[in-house]
Amino acid sequence: MILASQSPRRIELMREAGYTCTVKPADIDETPHPGEHPLALVERLARSKAQAVASEMAAPGELVIAADTIVTIDGEILGKPRDTEDAKRMLHLLSGRTHQVATGVCIATGELRKTEPSASGPQDAHEGTPPAGIIDSFVAVTDVSFYPLSEAHIEAYVASGEPMDKAGAYGIQGAGGRMLVRGIRGDYYNVVGLPIAELARHLGPRITLP
Numbered sequence: 053m054i055l056a057s058q059s060p061r062r063i064e065l066m067r068e069a070g071y072t073c074t075v076k077p078a079d080i081d082e083t084p085h086p087g088e089h090p091l092a093l094v095e096r097l098a099r100s101k102a103q104a105v106a107s108e109m110a111a112p113g114e115l116v117i118a119a120d121t122i123v124t125i126d127g128e129i130l131g132k133p134r135d136t137e138d139a140k141r142m143l144h145l146l147s148g149r150t151h152q153v154a155t156g157v158c159i160a161t162g163e164l165r166k167t168e169p170s171a172s173g174p175q176d177a178h179e180g181t182p183p184a185g186i187i188d189s190f191v192a193v194t195d196v197s198f199y200p201l202s203e204a205h206i207e208a209y210v211a212s213g214e215p216m217d218k219a220g221a222y223g224i225q226g227a228g229g230r231m232l233v234r235g236i237r238g239d240y241y242n243v244v245g246l247p248i249a250e251l252a253r254h255l256g257p258r259i260t261l262p
């Protein structure tokens with residue numbers, strides 16, 4: 053199995069769940085389309101990541117897993133912050149309110165390598181019939197509520213560096229979870245970047261866990 057991700061959290065979650073993966077991050081353009089719905093975006097990006105890696109290096113029958121996580125509030129999509137000012141802006145938006153964390157997950161196989169035309173690259177999977185090689189994709193959503201955050205609180209948290217490689221500018225698994233989060237509804241691991249229990253159900257009997 054290949055995990056198409058550079059995220060240390062996803063790598064660790066797959067390992068802890070008993071899956072043995074080769075890691076091959078996908079390099080794709082993650083810009084949302086104009087007016088794209090947040091849930092459509094994460095599913096499209098997960099599929100694009102899986103397709104990119106499956107068509108490039110997976111052997112037929114080999115599984116490729118990819119995911120994409122965003123935070124959304126008031127219809128706005130929050131990815132990873134561009135810089136510390138962007139991180140502060142995001143934390144102000146989330147302060148004292150409930151937002152959604154959405155992760156798209158895609159399972160593809162190396163069949164894509166044989167079936168995708170290499171010149172034009174993988175077909176954009178969110179429109180029309182899924183190309184051969186995509187087995188499954190789904191989206192998981194978790195509600196996360198934040199305590200009201202003071203300016204000093206936001207400054208200190210951003211200065212810690214923790215927000216910079218995380219969607220919505222916080223990490224629930226780190227100081228963010230200890231200092232910012234009032235509560236959640238849904239899968240905790242979905243917030244961390246991979247809804248591992250749901251993924252295991254989608255993988256089902258294809259994989260024999262130890």
Ligand SMILES: Cc1cn([C@H]2C[C@H](O)[C@@H](COP(=O)(O)OP(=O)(O)OP(=O)(O)O)O2)c(=O)[nH]c1=O
Nearest residue numbers: 057058059120121218219222223224243244245
């Ligand atoms: C909200 C939240 C996000 N995150 C992380 C998970 C993801 O790594 C990241 C969102 O960025 P993604 O673009 O989903 O993933 P990535 O660039 O880290 O890795 P890759 O595309 O190679 O798979 O935010 C946390 O670690 N904790 C949190 O609480």
